[in-house]
Amino acid sequence: MSISEEVEKPGDLSLLITDDARVKYPELAKRDSLELYDAVGREIRARGLFPVRGQDFQVKISANPQLSPGEKLVRKTLSVCNECRSLIRAIVLERDNKIWIRKACPDHGVMEEIYWGDAEFYYKKSMEANEGHGIENPYVDILNACPFNCGLCARHRSHTALLNLVITNRCHLGCWYCFFYAQAAGYVYEPTLNHIKFMLAAARRQKPVPAKAVQITGGEPTMRDDLIEIIRAAKELGYEHVQLNTTGITFMFKPDLARQVREAGVNTIYMSFDGVSPITNPKNHWEVPYILDVFRSVGMGAVLVPTVTKSGNLKEVGAMVRFGLKFNDVIRGVNFQPISLVGRVPRKERERLRVTIPDVIKAIEEQLDGQVRMEDWYSVPITIPISRFVEAVTGKPQFTMSNHFACGTATYVMQDRKTGRITALPQFIDVYGLSKYLEELTEYIKRGGSRKIAMFKLLYKLNSFVDWKKTPEQLRKRKRLLRIIYKIFVKHDYNALGEFHYNSLFLGMMHFMDEYNYDVARVERCDIHYVTPDGRVVPFCTFNVFPEIYRDKAQMAYSISLKDYLRMKGFTSMAAERYRRNIRKLEAGEPYRRYYEGFWDPSQLSYEEKKQISMRFGVPVVED
Amino acid sequence: MKLFGYNLDYENSYQKWSFLISHKLFKREGERYIEMEGEAVEVDDEVALHFEKIFSRYLKIAYVDILNADRADLKVSVYYLDEPAIMVHKVVWRHLDNKVTYIVYDVSSGEPPQHLEEPECRELLSVFGIPIF
Incomplete structure (x- = not known):
């Protein structure tokens, strides 16, 4: 019997709420419903889960970081102090062809961290920036400064593109760096199936675009006996894409x-x-x-x-x-x-470990003998013109990936089955050209142009964006590539993307922030979110960078102590569950x-x- | 009661947005509403948070966007008053062919601001005898 079944019993719910919350909802265990979970969440939030200024965070935006000679200002922003984690002013600057973030705390002085390892590449990717929909029905009112007001509030600029759902903090490994898993945390967090349904439903109610993709994660999600029921619940609630984040070891x-x-x-x-x-x-x-x-x-x-x-x-x-x-x-x-360096990491250690997106891309280019070049990588929001075009044609808001351009890049690579040569998609598809053309067609429709004519124009011109001589053999045959693109744009059949994936290898690059390189302008556009047990939706880089305010605080309020869990299971230690x-x-x-x-x-x-x-x-x- | 009114000349190439915000506060004196002058104040975190509470939902910008912007000339006025008043912010959306909208709220009602097109705002303000600007 899993913990989720055991705490479904009436009376056990009191174990889920800590003394700090001082809330007892025994009736929830008897006749739980999404409305009651929502009521519990709001109550617990009001009693201390929501960040309180002076108690959980400070705002110290009086000090202004300055440029030094030879430096160029890229933009101003807000960040957090490495020492006191207060909200402070920052600047993003260029020096020695690299991009840095420098911030100033009135109490702890000036701090600096590498932001992007290649300034030229940064400026190129900034041209791909694009804004998202945001959400029309925020979960919380604006009471505090960002990022101490999650989530999501009216400031947020992206809907949930991927929802992270933590279903347990138990794990069969004990990785030395992990503070989250049960043994290290001292409590077991494992929401019941019905509670999980509430959390999944919370992200589905976003407007204009509900969450469509969920990543089930942990701890190690395969530790749960009811994993299959959880996956089915996600599908039944309308999640089109379900990912499972796992070490994979259980499947062996x-x-x-x-x-x-x-x-x-x-x-x-x-x-x-x-x-x-x-x-x-x-x-x-x-x-x-x-x-x-x-x-x-x-x-x-x-x-x-x-x-x-x-x-x-x-x-x-x-x-x-x-x-x-x-x-x-x-x-x-x-x-x-x-790597995201969360927690106290001394400067020398950070310099030893730190690597940024352009650094990894350059290393791939070198190690693959130039077959995948720096210019083959695009920032995630390059996809927005596709969404906008489909919106213009269908008249309905579409799924968009509108995180900040500095957060992530991607490309697709293929290996020619005959020659073994590796080719990246942008080497045979004019991505920029196609993107710009889609923007033109979208503008044409918005200004009253015919949608049918716009579609014909796209179909007519599609071929011109493909260099067939450079297209790998598996996509060249019977113009398979054109068929896939046609299905995506004309049929709005996103399963065609899956067909594309079967013929190629997706390469992604996602740099989650830490307190050292934290940029509030990025977190306000984050589209990878966690759902908390009280029903909030919180950006990844807020949930994990401020665990004492978000992740750990919320999950502790719905957890049982490690001691109680061991007693329930008849274990003497968590070693019994270790691989x-x-x-x-x-x-x-x-x-x-x-x-x-x-x-x-x-x-x-x-x-x-x-x-x-x-x-x-x-x-x-x-x-x- | 302490209130802030904002004038903002904003241009942000990340969002590809450009707009101009101006404001007027009309306080009630007897049966009429008359325009009130505010005092200029520096931007601090209280001012920034108040801006976000009023504008973020409609303009989709936050204080960090003002810092980020290519151009953001922000001038803030503070008002101290005990009388009922109507705060009107006019937004000229330059990137939308200079479309005009208004963000209006009754400062003593506790109701959230309304984001109105010009004809709706004209009609609303006419109830209070306030001319549109």
Whole structure:
């Protein structure tokens, strides 16, 4: 029996509310409904969950950071002090062809952090900036300055493009850097299925565009016995795209669970993958081959998610792309995440680890011998002209990805089956040209032009945006590429994007902020949100950068203590739920050799060295 | 009661927005509403937050956008009064072919501001004997 079932019993609800909230809703356990969860959420929010100035945050915008000689002002903004985390003024500036953020706290002085590692690339990407819809029905009134007023409020500029739903903070790993999982946090957060339905519904009520994509995450979501019911609930509530964020390890031992997850409606697995060697990826290096084989057997696609650090795995980013291309039948994408340094990290350590989007892109270009160039990457809002055009044609607000241009970039790559050459999509599609043309057509429709004529014009001109000589063979055949584009624009069939994914590898680059490089102008446009148990929708970089105000505070109010959880389960410690790996057995299997051949030679490390790597990381090793 | 009124000349290439905001406050004296002059104040966090409470929902801008903007000439007036009053902000949307809208609220009612097109605002203000500007 999972914790979710146990606390559904009448009377147990009192365990979910901490003494700080001092709220008892015993009737909720007997006849829960979305309205009651909403009422509980509002009550708890009013009693201390919502940030209070002076108690949870300060505003100190009196000091103005100044430029030094040789520096160029890019723009002014707001940030937070590294020391006191108060809202303070900041400037984004250019120096030595890099972009920096400098901020000034009246109490703690001037602080500076690298923002983007290439100024020229920054300015190019700024031309792709585009504003989103925002939401017409904010969840909270404006009571405090941003980012201490989440969420979402009327200031926010993007609807939820991807909702993160935390379904548990239990995990079968004990990664040394994680403060979130139950053992480290000291409490177990695991909302009931009905509570989860309330949280999912909260994001679906956004107007004009309800949330359509959800990522189920944790902790480790496969720890929940009712994972399938949760996935089904998301689909029933109208989520068209469901992702599961997991280490993948459970599927190795429960391959049938992968089939069930797929059949319940998960479209893609998001799986951590920090490199092709155990040195760079001690988390799941040994298990990945077996996990991918399971996914292949059930027709499930996976997106690999490496967290990139300068001193760690930056040297392997090219290899990760090649790995993704080699196993493109099951790996749909690689979504690189330059490290977000949350928590107290001394400056020297930050300089050792810190890497920005342009740095990773340059490393990929170098490591792939120039086959994927810097100019092949586009910022996420480049897609907005597509949404606007479809809106103009259909007359209905469309899903848009309107986060700040500095937050993320992406491209698609293909490997020619005959020549092995890697080609990026912008090398054979004139992305800028198509984007500009769509903007012209949208303006034409807005000024009273015929929608049908606009569609004909697009169809007529589509071919001119494709360089067929450079198009990879698998898309050239029977003009498959044109058919996909036609389905997207004319039929508004976004499943066609899935067809595109099957023929290519998505490469993403998403840099979540930390307090050191925090830019309020970016967080106001964030479109990757978390839903809190009290029903708020909060941007990623607020939820995780201010856990004491958002993530931990909200989840603690709906948690039970670790002690109570252990008592309920009859455990003496959380070690009972921990995964232990058998390195020898995993390396001896055929999948291990098949996947890592050409990428990693296991004889480079002794068994003892591998064991130490695993244990230092936080995953115990067993011998039999 | 303390109120802020805003005049803002705004241009932001990120949003591709450009507008001009001007304001007038009309306080009630007897049966009439007459225009009141405010005192100029510097922008601080109280002023910024008040701006966002009134404008963010309709203009989709926040204080950080004013800092970010290519051009943002913000002048703020403060008013101290105990009488009923009507605050009217006029927005000329330059990037929308100079379309004009108004953000209007009764300062003592506690009701949220209304975002009105010109004819609706003219009609509303005529009830109070206030000329549109």
